[in-house]
Amino acid sequence: MSDKTPDHIWQRLLDGNRRFAEGRSERPRNDPGRRAELVGGQRPLAAVLGCSDSRVPPELVFDQGLGDLFVVRGAGYVAHDTNLGSLEFAVANLGVNLIVVLGHEGCGAVSAAVAATDSGEAPAGHLATVVEAINPVGGGPDISREAQLDAAIRDHTRRTAELVRRADPVLKARVTSGELRVVAAYYRLSDGRVELLD
16 A cells, blocks of 8 residues: 555554654654755645644644644634635645544533533624534533533534535545545544544
8 A cells, every 4th residue: 555545644643643642752854854855845744624722733643743744723623715725725736635624622612612502692703703613513401511512522523524525626526536535533632542533
């Protein structure tokens, strides 16, 4: 199997995450030689659409180095036009064939969306746009608040990955042709592990 296939790259990211979770991070490709190598351009392995939460830096979570990941971050990792355009750039211009939508345990943006849904009151300012895009579902009245939040985060991550897969014209065409894989993943703050959701 080629080391450039989406499956191989995903496995490489999981291997890096295993090292990170076990406290054996290699912090590869972070030296002056690598910096010099990247001056002329970038060819990242994968793109990550993730949350701007300071506890979830994808390069560290997956134990990757400079130039390895094209990272698009924002509160709640929503599939807005700007984020989708950034992912299209990575695919069409940088040759990326794997996109990881990375949700995480205890996401504050999804928690704000759940709270807004429960209260019927949108938050002030631009956060309302993020909350509206998340539109949480998951759980029900008979589960704990913590379980409801976790279900909403996982559901939001899966739905966001599906929105990325269906984004016309660039991403949908590449997914349909088999050139691009989009995975939904979930990072556990408690133990540092990433799990595949789909």
